[in-house]
Amino acid sequence: MWMVPTLLGIILIILGLLHAAPGDPAMMMMGIGSGGSSGEVSQDGVDYQARIDAFKKENALDRSFLVQYAGVLGPFNVKPDGHELFGGDGRNPYGGFLVFDFGKELLNKNKHIGEEIKKRLLSTTLPLALISIMLTYLLALPIGIYSANRAGMTIDKITTVGLFIMYSIPVFWAGLMLKLAFGKTGLGWLPVIGLHSRDAADMDMLPYLWDAFKHFLMPVTVMTYGSLAYISRQMRTGMIEVIHQDYIRTARAKGLSEKTIIFKHALRNSMIPVITIFASILPILIGGSLVIEVIFDLPGMGEYMFKGLLKRDYNIIMATMTLSGVMTLMGILLSDIAYAIVDPRIKYS
Amino acid sequence: MSNPHQEDAQTHGAPVYSKDYWDLVFEQLGRNGLFKIAVVILTIMYASAIYAPVIANDRPYVLEAANYAEYNKALRTLYPATLGVGRIAKQTPEEYVAKRTQGSDQSYQDALKLEAGAVLTQVADMSHYLPAVKGTEMDAFAAAIKDLRDKALSLSGERSEVDKEALAAAASATKDMVKAIRVEFKPLDPAKPEEGGLELVGQRSYPIVETISGVEMFFMVLWLFLMGWPLWNRLWNKLLLQGNRTRIRKARPRKWGLVLGISLLAGISWGTTIGGSPTFTVAGYKSALTSGEIVQTLAVLPPVPYGFAEIHGAEIFRPPTWAASSEISEEGYYVRGARVPLKDPVTGFLPPPLPVEVRYGESELNASTRHILGTDSAGRDFLARLLWGGRVSLAVGLISAFLLVVIGTIIGSIAGYFGGMVDLILSRFIEIVLCIPAFFLILMVSAFIDPKIIPPIFSIVILIALIRWTGVARLVRGEFLRLREAEFALAAKSLGFSSRRTIFLHILPNAMAPVLVAGAFAVASGILTESTLSYLGFGIQRPMPSWGSLINDSKMAENWWIQIFPGLLIFITITCYNQVGDAFRDALDPKAKKN
Numbered sequence: 001m002w003m004v005p006t007l008l009g010i011i012l013i014i015l016g017l018l019h020a021a022p023g024d025p026a027m028m029m030m031g032i033g034s035g036g037s038s039g040e041v042s043q044d045g046v047d048y049q050a051r052i053d054a055f056k057k058e059n060a061l062d063r064s065f066l067v068q069y070a071g072v073l074g075p076f077n078v079k080p081d082g083h084e085l086f087g088g089d090g091r092n093p094y095g096g097f098l099v100f101d102f103g104k105e106l107l108n109k110n111k112h113i114g115e116e117i118k119k120r121l122l123s124t125t126l127p128l129a130l131i132s133i134m135l136t137y138l139l140a141l142p143i144g145i146y147s148a149n150r151a152g153m154t155i156d157k158i159t160t161v162g163l164f165i166m167y168s169i170p171v172f173w174a175g176l177m178l179k180l181a182f183g184k185t186g187l188g189w190l191p192v193i194g195l196h197s198r199d200a201a202d203m204d205m206l207p208y209l210w211d212a213f214k215h216f217l218m219p220v221t222v223m224t225y226g227s228l229a230y231i232s233r234q235m236r237t238g239m240i241e242v243i244h245q246d247y248i249r250t251a252r253a254k255g256l257s258e259k260t261i262i263f264k265h266a267l268r269n270s271m272i273p274v275i276t277i278f279a280s281i282l283p284i285l286i287g288g289s290l291v292i293e294v295i296f297d298l299p300g301m302g303e304y305m306f307k308g309l310l311k312r313d314y315n316i317i318m319a320t321m322t323l324s325g326v327m328t329l330m331g332i333l334l335s336d337i338a339y340a341i342v343d344p345r346i347k348y349s
Numbered sequence: 350m351s352n353p354h355q356e357d358a359q360t361h362g363a364p365v366y367s368k369d370y371w372d373l374v375f376e377q378l379g380r381n382g383l384f385k386i387a388v389v390i391l392t393i394m395y396a397s398a399i400y401a402p403v404i405a406n407d408r409p410y411v412l413e414a415a416n417y418a419e420y421n422k423a424l425r426t427l428y429p430a431t432l433g434v435g436r437i438a439k440q441t442p443e444e445y446v447a448k449r450t451q452g453s454d455q456s457y458q459d460a461l462k463l464e465a466g467a468v469l470t471q472v473a474d475m476s477h478y479l480p481a482v483k484g485t486e487m488d489a490f491a492a493a494i495k496d497l498r499d500k501a502l503s504l505s506g507e508r509s510e511v512d513k514e515a516l517a518a519a520a521s522a523t524k525d526m527v528k529a530i531r532v533e534f535k536p537l538d539p540a541k542p543e544e545g546g547l548e549l550v551g552q553r554s555y556p557i558v559e560t561i562s563g564v565e566m567f568f569m570v571l572w573l574f575l576m577g578w579p580l581w582n583r584l585w586n587k588l589l590l591q592g593n594r595t596r597i598r599k600a601r602p603r604k605w606g607l608v609l610g611i612s613l614l615a616g617i618s619w620g621t622t623i624g625g626s627p628t629f630t631v632a633g634y635k636s637a638l639t640s641g642e643i644v645q646t647l648a649v650l651p652p653v654p655y656g657f658a659e660i661h662g663a664e665i666f667r668p669p670t671w672a673a674s675s676e677i678s679e680e681g682y683y684v685r686g687a688r689v690p691l692k693d694p695v696t697g698f699l700p701p702p703l704p705v706e707v708r709y710g711e712s713e714l715n716a717s718t719r720h721i722l723g724t725d726s727a728g729r730d731f732l733a734r735l736l737w738g739g740r741v742s743l744a745v746g747l748i749s750a751f752l753l754v755v756i757g758t759i760i761g762s763i764a765g766y767f768g769g770m771v772d773l774i775l776s777r778f779i780e781i782v783l784c785i786p787a788f789f790l791i792l793m794v795s796a797f798i799d800p801k802i803i804p805p806i807f808s809i810v811i812l813i814a815l816i817r818w819t820g821v822a823r824l825v826r827g828e829f830l831r832l833r834e835a836e837f838a839l840a841a842k843s844l845g846f847s848s849r850r851t852i853f854l855h856i857l858p859n860a861m862a863p864v865l866v867a868g869a870f871a872v873a874s875g876i877l878t879e880s881t882l883s884y885l886g887f888g889i890q891r892p893m894p895s896w897g898s899l900i901n902d903s904k905m906a907e908n909w910w911i912q913i914f915p916g917l918l919i920f921i922t923i924t925c926y927n928q929v930g931d932a933f934r935d936a937l938d939p940k941a942k943k944n
Contacts (some may be wrong), residue, residue, distance in 0.1 A: 005777075006780065006781055006784060009777070009778070010781055010784055010785055013781060013782060013785065014785065014790075014793070017790060017793065017794050018793070018794070018797060020610075020794075020797055021794045021797040021798050022802045022803055024801060049490075093519035161383075164924075164927065164928070164931070165924055167927065168873070168920060168923045168924035168927050169920055170877055170880060170881065170916060170919050170920060170923065171881070172880075172881055172884050172900075172916075173766035173900070173912075173916030173919065173920060175911070176900070176912045176916065177913070177916070178904065180906055180912060180913070182908055183906055184906065185906040185907060186906075200521070239877060274775065281784075282787070283783070283784070283786040283787065284786070284788075286786050286789075286790075287788035287789055290788070290789070290792070291881060291884075291885070294885065305789070306885070307794065309792060309796040309887070310796075312797065317793055317796075321785065321789055321790075321793060324785065324786050324789055325784050325785045328784045328785070328786065329784055332784070
């Protein structure tokens with residue numbers, strides 16, 4: 001239940017920050033900028049102030065902050081064509097996130113933002129994120145365990161430093177470097193933009209999958225390496241901590257094999273910190289997906305948000321920002337559930 | 350309780366002091382090899398950023414030169430200006446008012462003063478470069494002009510015939526003088542010295558030093574102090590404090606105060622005297638030197654003789670000059686690779702060549718040192734831009750981290766100390782903020798900030814601090830919850846100290862260790878955020894360079910140097926800061942097990 005007020009708070013903060021930013025959003029959206037021609041008829045005979053006012057009225061930007069907040073939330077539409085309760089003419093009484101109406105793009109009134117986001121999430125962002133998270137955990141746990149069991153040895157030191165350096169590589173630079181190395185100017189092994197080749201629709205099953213694999217390889221790598229390095233380090237620390245516990249010493253004293261000790265006695269307990277981290281890396285992962293989608297030109301939600309930012313499209317930004325908050329909340333929920341599974345002492349009421 | 354160390358000290362005479370927390374921390378840090386490497390690299394990075402004006406600049410360190418262009422201009426304007434003074438002086442004020450240009454309401458006195466002032470300025474401009482002998486002639490001329498002006502001004506009322514004649518005579522005398530000057534003082538043409546003429550005397554100036562501002566000087570001195578810390582600190586401890594740990598401990602704040610004080614003093618005194626006011630200005634020193642507009646007897650350029658905004662129009666996106674593909678022929682065509690010009694298939698003509706202008710002090714056209722890291726979209730030297738760009742990137746990282754630590758510490762300590770409702774509200778707020786990807790928030794707001802209202806460099810710093818403080822606040826809150834019930838905090842409370850005093854003087858110093866660690870990581874993430882923002886085009890805007898915006902200069906894979914080098918610097922800096930943060934964490938946490 002805590003998710004509902006949190007979500008309300010998220011939307012409040014996003015809207016509040018948009019309002020607090022110096023610079024008139026209406027003017028920024030119309031690409032006019034401050035100063036100069038505003039407030040009077042400019043030299044080329046265009047009455048900018050009148051245009052701005054009309055734009056504000058049409059998008060309910062002239063209403064008070066609370067009314068705008070209510071409009072974003074729903075279920076009532078507060079725009080001029082909205083519900084009578086908010087002074088509209090009642091043509092289009094309902095809207096807002098509550099009724100899953102994310103509005104339309106400002107520059108393209110035929111495009112529903114909700115549908116566009118759904119398409120982009122399902123085709124690109126979610127598969128990318130899921131593959132990346134699965135890969136991260138599949139690789140990070142063995143690396144961490146391996147490293148912890150050889151703590152202090154040369155191989156452990158090399159792994160630690162290597163992971164540390166990997167963790168520090170800027171995501172966008174890693175993407176650019178991979179493109180340089182494996183794209184046409186380098187080895188020429190991998191395609192550098194998009195999700196599929198142009199003729200992918202005519203391909204058979206196997207070539208199609210191979211094509212998709214080649215297109216996904218670099219983005220997934222870039223999305224994975226950072227959290228992989230981070231989680232491996234945490235796994236190693238957690239494992240080392242657990243190995244020094246009394247019950248492991250007892251298990252060793254009983255003469256159990258090293259395999260049994262690690263996988264039966266130590267693993268589950270050492271995974272607790274790694275699983276709670278999941279919630280905190282998720283915002284970083286989602287934030288990074290924007291850069292990755294922009295670099296590799298993938299039609300995902302992050303790229304959509306980037307386009308919205310370039311066009312200063314209020315509606316796209318509100319929708320994608322809120323959705324990224326929702327995704328983070330989901331992540332937190334998931335990690336709570338996983339936590340309960342790994343550690344049976346925790347019970348949810 | 351008897352302390353074995355104390356007994357030991359008493360019996361042996363030599364004092365033995367227990368190590369305090371910071372002694373242990375420094376000892377621990379000193380044993381960490383990777384930490385030391387990271388600190389050295391960061392020191393070099395900051396040096397290159399702080400001293401960028403001295404390392405990469407299109408101005409010379411020292412220049413002893415005669416500005417022939419300025420001299421010639423002064424000489425040309427001297428003649429008409431002198432005639433002007435004479436003409437006005439010969440008129441009576443009434444005549445002047447009757448004859449002056451329509452619409453002008455300049456009084457006789459003003460007009461005369463203005464015209465005479467113009468002559469004197471030209472005389473002063475020329476006198477800079479004149480040999481001493483000629484200088485006296487010039488002084489005589491200036492005196493004559495002043496004389497004429499004063500005489501005419503004193504006779505502003507009725508004028509007798511005698512006065513008029515005297516004025517006319519004086520005016521014609523100045524005219525004769527300026528005619529003579531026009532011939533005798535003609536400088537030689539530096540391109541054709543055999544034609545003869547007056548050789549001008551060079552003037553010495555220090556163009557780079559004069560442009561360094563007080564703030565820059567502050568950081569330059571500060572860096573020197575910090576760089577030399579291991580050396581002078583050891584000397585001070587050994588010689589002045591005799592290795593006495595108690596005294597060393599007490600001297601710590603004094604040392605910091607001295608370092609900051611001296612740097613501040615240097616910065617302020619520099620800013621108020623020399624800083625930022627060049628005496629000898631030329632629009633572009635190097636082009637003036639190349640074209641012979643100014644002729645130098647001494648000109649020393651920095652090791653990277655390019656300014657961060659100096660444009661070479663013919664060298665756009667030139668690869669690093671050690672690469673084979675960068676070779677350009679004398680006419681200005683690329684010799685190898687994809688950029689060799691092709692003949693137009695229809696007309697059979699080559700595209701017009703773009704000959705490269707090799708300016709004074711620069712390496713030869715195809716020397717490998719010409720542009721070691723290539724050039725950017727306007728032919729600006731990339732190494733110079735990287736050096737200057739480091740200033741923005743590193744400053745943004747440091748300042749934003751400092752601000753967010755301050756905000757986070759204040760809010761976190763309030764939440765942790767007071768608890769109850771305050772804590773509940775603040776904690777919920779922090780949790781909500783943490784749910785939105787911080788990078789998205791920063792990106793979103795920076796897209797809506799009008800760069801004309803707040804310059805991007807400030808807005809980025811403020812945004813990072815305003816959105817990222819939550820992590821630090823959480824840490825500090827946790828520490829406060831733990832320390833609130835500790836004996837020393839209870840003692841402070843029961844002594845009746847105010848909340849502010851208890852928080853800031855008693856609890857906070859004990860809660861700062863994790864904050865320091867978070868601060869080091871915050872610098873890294875600040876640099877990363879700034880560079881990512883600038884890469885996406887929402888951060889620092891051209892022509893101001895920052896490492897991120899430099900990568901944004903070209904998205905084409907052919908221009909690989911644009912993408913590799915700035916990213917490499919970002920990567921190295923972030924790695925070092927993360928290493929420093931890691932080392933701090935290990936050193937500050939006495940509970941951490943070494944493994």
